[in-house]
Amino acid sequence: MNNELYSSLLESILLEIKPSKSDYERVREVCRKFTTAIEKKLAEKGVKDAEPRVEGSIAKDTWLKDDKDIDIFILFPKTYDREFVKKVGYEVAKEAALEVAGMYSEEYAEHPYVSTNYEGFKVEIVPGYKISFGEKVLTAVDRTPLHTAYVNSKLSPVQKDQVRLLKKFLKGIGVYGAEIKVRGFSGYLTELLIAYYGDFLSVLKASQTWKPFKTVIDVESKLSSEEKVKAIKKYKTPLIVIDPVDPNRNVASALSIDSFAEFRYAAYMFLIKPSRKFFFGDGINVSVSELANLIESRESSIIGVETDCPQVPEDILWGELYKSLKRIKNLLLSFDFNVIGHNVWCNGERVVFVLELERDTITSVKKHEGPPVGSANEIDFLLKHLNNPRDFSLPFSENGKWYVYMRRKYTRAHDLLRDRLLNCGLSKDVREAISKNLHILNKTELLERAKKNRDFRIFLFKWLTKYRPWVYDSRGECK
């Protein structure tokens, strides 16, 4: 594809994703309502030198039309005591939210902050300190205004549109966001990539040269080559992006190797064959019979572990879900069930861990490996298996190693899960949920769930086929 065709595709996408005049007006109006309320509450408490400030993608003008997130900070001078900022800041935020939106909920990062919903927007009000470039941050959120200032000083309006394209691309391929569920690219990281490489296409091209765990992007060229080597050793992340407002911070610290790989894969494919589908998907739907046929043809076994969704903050939830998933997988593996796929689905109410096994029923007999012939623990092994009712054979040597045919404790995955799930190291809240409510689902039961729930059905299909709308024109080719 030549450059003109690229530009016309990207321009048409930009037209769809860039906020319109009325979008801008609406957001401005909402922000104004909150900042006015905050100012009022500050004044009521006699705080004259603190102020509300809109931050995030709206302040940087890198937001997408469909973005519904507004971040408002309440910035105090550094002369204020931490406890005061924490307490009074939170009260002001709470009262302002109640006044404007009539509701609030308490969130917690390093300090408590307030989240509320208003006219379709999710508004977060966060107290913090006002600091300047180079000053030490007092709380983790204090860096945000510096990021805003940095991005606004670096990016031209044209480049901010390039940020929008890259954000939408990352969303389209499923790797946008630094939260644990995604472990992808944060908004600030996206902005820095455009600042460094210039535009959307240049970032895609550059990604093909990135060496995992070896690439350091130093936007402000502040590091010497020795410091870059040190950064590689220090961060051990697939990509290292030095924060221009704090050279001791890696902006890409949340990015997983798999999100990194997915981005490079998608970028490679886009550069070969660009399409809207990278940005918008293709509105996939999957019928129950299509899913059933797919599962049938694989001849594998799929097991679901279903329980209630713990009601904890999003990042904690996904940390727990992934940890628990890994433990369930390891439990099955350690008893010789060959897990060839694993994933977890959650809609906020229910959780289903899904595991694809080559077989859910395995043989009684297991060829169990012992120590090498002539090793120190040889005799222990021989004596242990001298008269063991669990064994199908005596020990035997094969190419210099001892083995024995043992009887497996579990030959059915269902039995193993039923007996040992609660003691396999699940995370606290998941364990509690499972101890109260557990369904171990077989193939038929999973398909029943998939029949009732379209989202779950598409989840299963994508999990099994690793379907990406941007690879195939018709997904018939994918099976």
Place this chain on the structure above:
Amino acid sequence: MNNELYSSLLESILLEIKPSKSDYERVREVCRKFTTAIEKKLAEKGVKDAEPRVEGSIAKDTWLKDDKDIDIFILFPKTYDREFVKKVGYEVAKEAALEVAGMYSEEYAEHPYVSTNYEGFKVEIVPGYKISFGEKVLTAVDRTPLHTAYVNSKLSPVQKDQVRLLKKFLKGIGVYGAEIKVRGFSGYLTELLIAYYGDFLSVLKASQTWKPFKTVIDVESKLSSEEKVKAIKKYKTPLIVIDPVDPNRNVASALSIDSFAEFRYAAYMFLIKPSRKFFFGDGINVSVSELANLIESRESSIIGVETDCPQVPEDILWGELYKSLKRIKNLLLSFDFNVIGHNVWCNGERVVFVLELERDTITSVKKHEGPPVGSANEIDFLLKHLNNPRDFSLPFSENGKWYVYMRRKYTRAHDLLRDRLLNCGLSKDVREAISKNLHILNKTELLERAKKNRDFRIFLFKWLTKYRPWVYDSRGECK
């Protein structure tokens, strides 16, 4: 067990295995007939300075009552031409065998020699050169008379009985003989172990201190410690025994690590709990239903590959059988059939390769591992699996490595064997036999064969259970 009980057990065993006066007389008589005939034939050909000589265990008086092997060498002075010895030696041997036994068969080691059967004995007549200690051997067999002389000079009559005990013990546990089928302890090796350690029990005790691939037994203490280190590097066998008549030769070169392990295992058990069973077994019998139950309870799959036995010399046959067995095993493994056991049975007429698989039917879907994310061949992998009809999914990254769900070519072991057995690198004669006559046997067919053939039935039982009579009092404990 105290030493007295040991001695009474060993004495009673010795009584059973030591040749009686009439055994000696009978052997002497048979030997005399052949040596007389050889002398006559040599004289007829005008060869005055060559002579027949009884060698092997009979010459060394280390033979067992039930030994039916007699070795007779025809020794020529070194002045004779090699071609002459080969030609005339073979003719003399052949004519003598015909005269005494009325039949002969041609065997071949380095030179052709003659084998015949007479009055229940297997008599081998081998031409060679008469050499003295320290002289260079001209043919491989020339060393044998030196071994005879060495053993006779070293071992007392009491020690020769200890050799008999050790030989019988090695036979009883299945590791006597240097031939490829066994890869165990040769007669000469057995004699040297008694010469070095003194008696039967001392060899058993010493074996517990042997470190595989690191123990050098230097009967005549001819090697310096540096030379011993060199010998370890040179031979790479589980046990190294320097030949006292040729320090550049390792008498234990044929011993496999598994026979080595088996001997140490049996020796350990004997020292704990001595019994006749180590020497004589326990006359095991196995019913078809017992075997069928055993197979059923393991829940695995057993497959037989049956063909005609190639009519080639014993050592070549077993070399081919083991090589072919390994290739069949590797064929199955390379297509993801998990082979947990393999063995081959042959009665001289039929051959059955047996393979125990966890499953003989596996799933269509396979989680296939690709290159690491960011490696040079990443793109090749992604493009190869872009639109591959054999795939169940697109590629995906998991912990930094690419994978894809592929469709397996073979999901039934039977189909794989039917299609690919002839092209998996079988040995020449086995391949030829299989190309003419092949039965792939399922569990039922194997049990049919086992019903008709007691030897095959016991073979299957021992293979599956690794049954040793000397471990269990009743084999009920073994299942």
